[in-house]
Amino acid sequence: GALATLSAQEGLRGHPFANIFSLSDGPPGPWGGSGVPYLYLTDMEISVQDLEVNSNASLTVSLAQTPYCRKHKYDPQNPLCAHIIFSGSIVKVNDSEADLAKKALFSRHPEMESWPKDHNWFFAKFNITNIWVLDYFGGLKIVTPEEYYSVKP
Numbered sequence: 001g002a003l004a005t006l007s008a009q010e011g012l013r014g015h016p017f018a019n020i021f022s023l024s025d026g027p028p029g030p031w032g033g034s035g036v037p038y039l040y041l042t043d044m045e046i047s048v049q050d051l052e053v054n055s056n057a058s059l060t061v062s063l064a065q066t067p068y069c070r071k072h073k074y075d076p077q078n079p080l081c082a083h084i085i086f087s088g089s090i091v092k093v094n095d096s097e098a099d100l101a102k103k104a105l106f107s108r109h110p111e112m113e114s115w116p117k118d119h120n121w122f123f124a125k126f127n128i129t130n131i132w133v134l135d136y137f138g139g140l141k142i143v144t145p146e147e148y149y150s151v152k153p
Helices: 046-053 095-108 110-114 145-150
Strands: 002-006 016-020 038-041 056-062 083-092 122-134 141-143
Touching: 002 046, 016 046, 038 095, 095 110, 095 122, 122 145, 141 145
Parallel strands: none
Antiparallel strands: 002 016, 002 056, 038 122, 056 083, 083 122, 122 141
């Protein structure tokens, strides 16, 4: 997904900054997803440094990241190539949630497990406060977090 922060970096301070992150809401399978976007982060990463100053962010995930839009010949900007935009904040997960985050991320992104240990990786989650869906012409649809989390796969 594309994670946008407010930059804390010299020369960009206060400006929007977007970066790409791998994420997962659970292991593969029909009942694997929780809807909670988990991330594997390091303080060495520029966006994480932004989040240390201001944890607010937005996260965009698009069907363009799958074969769906190519198959239907939809340009990634075409609303029929649906995308969802979350806003909220990024927080480190507590010890009780770390195993769930680890299983979610490493099952979908197995190479993460071999990333350099000296980078002090940690698990985090996106706390969703607002959700917008663009899946058709005519504008965004607002989905509440309660509606989002109540959907069953």
